[in-house]
Amino acid sequence: MPYAPDGRWTAPEFSLGYQVIDWIEAYLVHGPGDVQGQPIVMDREYSRFIVDAYEVDRRGRRRVTRAFLSRPKGRAKSELAGMLVCAEALGPVRSDGLDANGQPVGRPVTYPFIRCLATEESQAGNTYDNVHFMLSEGPVYDAYPGLDVNLAKVNIPGGGEIVPSTASSASKDGGKESFGVFDETHLYVSPELHSMHKTVSRNLLKRKIAEPWALETSTMYAPGEGSIAEQMHGDFMKVLEGLLEHPGLLFDHREAPQVSIKNKAELKKALRYVYGPAAEWMDLDRMVIELQTMQEHEARRYFLNQPTATADQAVDKDAWDAIEVENDIKPGDQIAIGFDGSLRYDATSIVGIRLSDGLIFPIRIWENPHTSEDWEVDVLEVDAAMAKAFAEYRVEWVYADPAYWQDIVGRWAVEHGDKTVFEFWTHRDTPMANAVERFRTGIQTRQIFHVGDKTLTRHVMNARTREVRAGAVLRKESKKSKNHIDACMAAVLAVEARADAIADGRLRKKRYRAMSY
Template identity: 25%
Template structure:
């Protein structure tokens, strides 16, 4: 603990796996804060999940100068209602107002989409101060501001207009899921750049807009937690089902898993709420689940259960699936090993959420395609030709087995989707555990009409990409078809291909065998 502020260090247990200011935050809340509402007058005794949340969110690490500083500058918490999130947020903000040693003249903000919602956290903080003899002795409580020495804690909201000129050292943004724009969020987070160690808490229940700014922030957090994205300043915690997951909303075990305070909640109230509320409302407010307007493609947990720790080896017989784009979207290259239908992501190029001018690095994609064709025994490259016709024609002219598969052809996508679903359901398909592929599969919804069922985005302008899922379907379906058409050549390398009457044929085995023919 050498070099850590001694006031913070004395609260860190000797056996702590890593230093965290969260131990001091927790001790301060329990020493000075009182509960509100039904538990008014009781000292704030943190639940286990609340203590763990504080410890994890306030981790300390050394900066480039060797100083111990907060690792995270933003904590995003997606949690169902009735779990005491507003009370906890109020206590955290009081800590920053009075006890935060990272700043001196502090500006604390309670914010939300509308003023009434913003006041919920702020009013809880006011009640805590009033209930505590020690806090009320040092704080001046007014209608819209709490003052401690030269520091202030005030309330702002999006419906009061654009909030400019703010320089917050700590912010609690409540129920962000119901904001249609990121204007207030941007004003609050960009305004704290001059602060030493600013901390923003975004605490919200999931909402009815799976494509809104809070849903995007949660998706970013999921990508950071899975290792797909690198953002050490962002801390994310959620107990609700992942976007696209399917859970039984009437199952008490699901209620318990989605509500970390369930041990002190009334199970009978959940049962009554499930009966009198619409399913969508119950999922949003009691499970903190983003609700979308279409059915997800794969049953909950199925894709995760098919993950295998394995690697693709040079020379393995594969079918490649390719779904390309050129700007503002995602391009995907996936391999399905013919022998066991195991899926591997070989390339993925996706537009960053905040870059409207991003273009696919076409040279890198072409290089990845050629590398895959040269490294593995590629039975077929199954590719959507849209915007990549020239590249695919050149590869085919060089002798590589290319099959054009327009993904907008319902006659082809419907049976392909069904074949891959069957392979996943029957356990014949497995994969390398790619978090990006899992995310794209979770984003895919099933559209059913008179033509059949196939995967698609929830709506055309959705920012949730599914291209890796599409490329996976092309590769696995292609591998299934190749196995059926060539039952004796599944494990043999391809040594020759040719086309006859619009069909591509392949010969496997050794080169000597081909010469004998």
């Protein structure tokens, strides 16, 4: 249920969010900052998020188990998280039946245990700082006698608590959270923070009646750092691709359109868009000036909320998007194939490319879901997929990386001819650098195209380059990264196979009419 920032938003049929908003506005004040102590009036954009986050089904059960809120720096994400912590502690956040109109009626959580996660060992965290102020000031303090608010934790009248936690403390505590807040998850890159995230996420599974859930807030991540924010974005993309079931995920991301940082008028317009209602109280003119002095990837990531690639990204996203065309691949088309495989840890990919026009399409991609250490690709399934490709298309040339697959690649050569199936060792720098150069040049000059497959696109966007004497070769952003690039590697081999097939005179121009674009 992603958020549509252009206004195409459909309210859930049932939601406690409206009551939560009313409670926040009635009992809380703004946290530390320019407007601290002033009454809260929830803006439209964050109101929509709260309504989505508190959607319930016809029985009154929560539908969202994990919400991810992505906004630019300065958009008061931590303050919003603090408001929701206070509401989860005291407000009408769980269903207590239906009213006369068939709408849910809210009630407080019985014994709420809420954890605010901080990234620094020496700090309570931005979310808890807001909670501490909000529960110490304003109407809530008088309305809920018995609140015990201090820097270490908040004791809730009737039982329950709000605690700030760091990586070390959370990992040692077998808590039973009813709500957890992970603030600024683009910073969750260390093993300790990953462990904290995993521990608290497990704890949220312990209390069925309390309907626990988690809120993650972040600005956009730096691709390749392996942050929790990057993992969450990757999971969401897999949900869209149908590769992962996560019905309880709410992914609410607002990103500025692509503009030139040097064009001040365009930049200001983009800032106004990405900050939404907050643009009215942001100093956009100053931001435009300051962003001119920053490194571009920092400006885009923190203030335009764009997941900005590092300089070593193999393929520019805009260039890749520009060569997407309709998929009109047909049985009998002349094609070349690239194959890159892994037995256990990574992915295995068979990618085709039509000889006549360079249209790239995935034949089959298998990915390790990283849910079990025992997973391995079904070798017989891969073999059958290659056989089916030969039966369905006129396969003229195959380049296959034989690492881990040497026996099978050898058998393919026997079955389909050693003038059709060739080994291509991707660890050899010079031929690989030449193939990568052909692939990237084909994208930039629009000599090759692709059908817009989301999994293939994700692999291409995950790919990084490493400079060697012969040029640039492909690599993952880190050796232990779970972001697959194997389909990109197979696409590179397919493009190289096509070029060699054409050079060998195998293109039947009279039988196959090239597409026009």
